[in-house]
Amino acid sequence: MKRLLVYMLSGMALFGTSCSDFLDTAPLNALSPATTWKTEGDAEKFLIGCYDGWADETGILYWDCASDFGFNFHAHEGWREIGAGTMSSTGNVANYYSFGMIRRCNDFLKNIEGVEFSDAAKKNDLIGQVKTIRAYQYFLMNWLYGGVAIIDSYETADEAKVPRNTVEEVKKFIYDELDEAVPMLNDAPKASGYIAKGTALALKMRASLFYADYQLAKDAAKAIMDLGQYELDPSFENLFMVAGQNSKEIIAAVQHDENLYSNWMIATMYNNGDGGWSSMVPTQNLIDTYEMSNGLTKEEAGSGYDATHPFANRDPRMAMTVLYPGMDWNGEVLNTLDKEINGKSNPNNNGANNCSKTRLTWAKYLAPMSQYNDVWSTNCQPIIFRYAEVLLSYAEAENELNGPSAEVYGMLNQIRNRVGMPDVDQNKYGSKETLRELIRRERSVELAGEGLRRQDIIRWTDASGKMVAETVLNGPLKAITGTIDPNETDPTKRAVVTGSELVEERVFKPYHRYLPIPQSAIDKNKEQLKQNEGY
Secondary structure (H helix, E strand, O other): OOOHHHHHHHHHHOOOOOOOOOOOOOOOOOOOOHHHHHHHHHHHHHHHHHHHOOOOOOHHHHHHOOOOOOOOOOOHHHHHHHHHHOOOOOOOOOOOOOHHHHHHHHHHHHHHOOOOOOOHHHHHHHHHHHHHHHHHHHHHHHHHHOOOOOOOOOOOOOOOOOOOOOOHHHHHHHHHHHHHHHHHHOOOOOOOOOOOHHHHOOOOHHHHHOOHHHHHHHHHHHHHHHHOOOOOOOHHHHHOOOHOOOOOOOOOOOOOOOOEEEEOOOHHOOOOOHHHOOOEEEOOOHHHOOOEEEOOOOOOOOOOOOOOOOOOOOOOOHHHHHEEEOEEEEEEEOOOOOOEEEOOOOOOOOOOOOOOOOOOOOOOOOOHHHHHHOOEEEOOOOEEHHHHHHHHHHHHHHHHHHHOOHHHHHHHHHHHHHHHOOOOOOOOOHHEEEEHHHHHHHHHHHOOOOOOOHHHHHHHOOOOOOOHHHHOEEEEEEEEEEEEOOOOOOOHHHHEEEEOOOOOEEEOOHHHHOOOHHHHHHHHHHOOOOOOOOO
16 A cells, blocks of 8 residues: 555644643644644644654564563663663653653544534544554553553643543543444555554454453454454565565554655664664573474473574574574674684674674564665564464463363464464363463564563463563573584574573562653652652
């Protein structure tokens, strides 16, 4: 489809209706509704203002750094303190406590009511899109901070000094918003980047799965399937390339154009030797999570795992997700292990801040590097929702509700078979508990690097009721050490691992389930806004 949204975003200034900076209610270029909200065209222009920055693009790429699967070395970028468990209300912590987008949506929904449309369905579609955007913002904030204020359109800072709503109240608001939006929305978007039914349903699915409302999650996933618009891409790695941006697996993605509305963040992900910053990198913990190619975990007898060659004989998704030492890369052998190569300093392991401290780099969105004319100005479009998540969410919800079934095994096999992994061993994973283990692992490796891992390890609990994050995020984060054997022809065996070294110590306490509310926000509303426990 035509990338209409990209072109409109690139040329649109944002509009607003207020003059106070409290609760982000103060766009400096505010225009009077009396002079701007007259026609359908006016409403469409303001709609683009609601889209600008609506999706959590930064988080899609960075959030795994706040989990056991990722690491962010540069503290000023905001995720290292979260991953290490050293967060404070005044620290360098990624800030999602913002009501600017919500206020923008509030103003849109208030003002569009007075605009006459020749087609009521068109008006409803615009309203449904904005309600979905607003629900997404509340979902992020509710999940990351707990209860937040459900705000109105305020005229003054004093009016905006409102208390926090509870988690349950915000959750209900999100569900109600989406339930209203879905029937208003078109079945398919008018152009790439616009919200239609599939996106709203995917948000309902993800939110209800995170809140452990499994029947709602299952129903939303089934509704997406019934749309008949989405399917697994035959090629897993194609999804994360420029060539795959029109894949039928993608439900929603952040739109970019290399000339008009470019994505420069991709450059920061490359390793030092490729001119990048290693801003967000995967960890050996992720590598350890992949099954062997025979379907056994590396801990199981007969798996064939060799700690000296940990990249050999693994689930093919490993090599499609992670750039690992020893692989072929840009016409050379990728070496992140040796300090020197042929007597010269190795730019990927010379102690520079921009070297990957885990010896690993993401392959998703980065490979091949040749797909970008300029890595600092790309048309990379990070995926927000895709169909594999739908299948995995349905499988998880159905297993939690009713236990194993042929339907669940079939969905998991679709995902596994796509990359050449064997069918699920139904004897080994024949109970709700054992299948839960597999579903969680399958979700973890399928969606690695897509920003969902921290939320998953917080919402998942072990047999004792303890958050999985309390286990996997407590203790040292380590990287492998060793050397590259230049005479080895098998890329998966060129890395000869001899040990490990400390990257950082990490801590996760129960109160880390939520982020601290920024002190600057509390200072503006000391009477009504209370800090989260533990900070």
